[in-house]
Amino acid sequence: MNNSDYRDGTEHMHRWSQLFIPTLREAPADAEVASHKFLVRAGYVRQLAAGIYSYLFLGQRAMLRIIDVVRDEMNKIGQEFLLPALHPRELWESSGRWSVMGDNMFRLKDRGGRDLCLGMTHEEVMTDIARKELRSYKQLPQIWYQIQTKFRDEQRPKSGLIRVRQFIMKDSYSFDIDPAGLDASYQKHYEVYRRIFDRCGLKYAVVEAHSGAMGGSQSQEFMVMTDAGEDMVASCGKCGYAANLEKATSQLPPAQDLPGDGKPEEVHTPGMKTIEEVAKFLGVSPTQKIKTLALMQMEDDPKHRGEKKTRAVIVLLRGDHSLNEAKLSAALGGKDFRPMHAEEIERTFLSPAGYLGPVKIPTFSSGEMGSETQKLLLEALPVLLADNALKGRKNLISGANKEGYHLKHVTPGRDFHPSEWMDLRSVAAGEGCPQCGSPLVVGKAMEIGHIFKLGYKYSQSMGATVLDKDGKEVTPIMGSYGIGVERILAAAIEQSNDADGFCLPPAIAPFDVVVTPTNVSDASLLRTAEEIAQKLEAAGFQVLLDDRDERPGVKFKDADLVGVPWRINVGKKVTEGQVEIVSRSTRKSQDANISGIEGHFKQLTQA
């Protein structure tokens, strides 16, 4: 319950007739996912621009209740700050992220021409405070958090509140003297996050995640399984293993190698370009093929502003496997990459696309290259990365780097030598759980929270240090932890909606109950409804009195729409001293005596 609410008289009662709750009979045409449709229909939000929303009365109330829960739990482990949204460029230069963040960062200039940006996350500001203020190990550990608006110029805002350009995040940052301290701060967040999402009534999974632009070692995401989500999660029903597909691994059954031990040998495969075509044509399985992907890694060229330095990256996978771009990106140190253009492929492989393979790539065998462009390419040596699933295999089939030909009897380690073996493939549903071997399930999920062990990335680059017990300067180790407030709301709606609307979990609903006199032109019904509303408010509930002069059907439909978990109908049975209590989630109703209604309702809501 929110104690800041008025509940001391009818003049402060929330009367629907006086409030702005613009419900819509139809969903806006551009809404796709359930939470988006209903947030708009229920009058919670209105869109201002792509990925930018206004929160109206009901929406703001729900947000505030979510924030109450988050703050209440966070106060158990940390201290609340409020940091600026406007940051100077120099701050972000000091961590190196002014350029790393690219177009996702909103940038602006002040009147003096100085560069500023809108905060998309606050590692830099928090670390700046830490480096200026923290002096001694005695001051550690610290956990600082805030609930604040973040700005991110997303490539593609979408799905209502699920992916927006301005949103409220609870972000916290921990500073510890050593890794053991970080483990403890991380664990505290893990537990507090579980309590927060439990209290918000969400069903969620905690999954192993990849750290992305934040950097750092371990990280876990809190995921709500829903088709409205944008992530893929692999999970095991048996042992509880769960991981973002960006990170997930699996056990593979051993693949059958083709017999023989000959040298690589060309086979004519006219017009056969795809793995499937070639496999079918040669009567082999795609698992006996090597998939060769030609990519270009890109990074800003320090010598030539605005230009990109490129480097060829060749990735080898088993024929039936697909590349996991997050894993590759991590392997490349977070650098961007793209598929090679046709000319680049021909330059590198001296072969048209469709017949690429790792054997006899000109740039890997000295003497065969001559052109200027190849020499230039060599300055940044190409890398050949091979997925672990090819390790120990033999007699595989790959492209021959020659139009219309493939090679058979290709054996890794003999016929070509990868720069590195690594895990680069995406896990597929049905493959074995890496822990227990039972089949993995892959499903869509929405990320509502993320916890990271950052390590020394920011404290080191920004020069934060404290003195340890021995008077020696040491760099504190950091963690960072985020919760998307709007996403909790969106996820709750995705988890509980039907044709008529949605039902929010009690802790985050804008009201606990709507009291509906079925006909307000009957003065006694209205009076009784007001009395009931007052009693419930006095008992600590947040009550919405639907005193509108509307037909009952309209009021019922609206009540069903706006997400309030309970409704009390004040109608004909009043003459018998009774009203009807209706549960929005189960749609079941029961009669209750008006006298003692608050006690009855309390029992009901605590059950």
Next chain:
RNA sequence: CGGGGAGUGGCUCAGCCUGGUAGAGCACCUGGUUCGGGACCAGGGGGUCGGAGGUUCAAAUCCUCUCUCCCCGACCA
């Protein structure tokens, strides 16, 4: 950014192909009848058809440019 779609009253949409100067349902206002699952009757207000330019006697409609929004692919809470 690449690919697809859409902009006509507050909402959902028709009209556009085949130019002739704007419609429906819902919502809104007034009066009346209604009142347990989005009522009915009567009357009424509201749109320079996203914007700019062009073609034409005449443009929501045809042409060009542009802006915005949504959806599908690479990022993150």
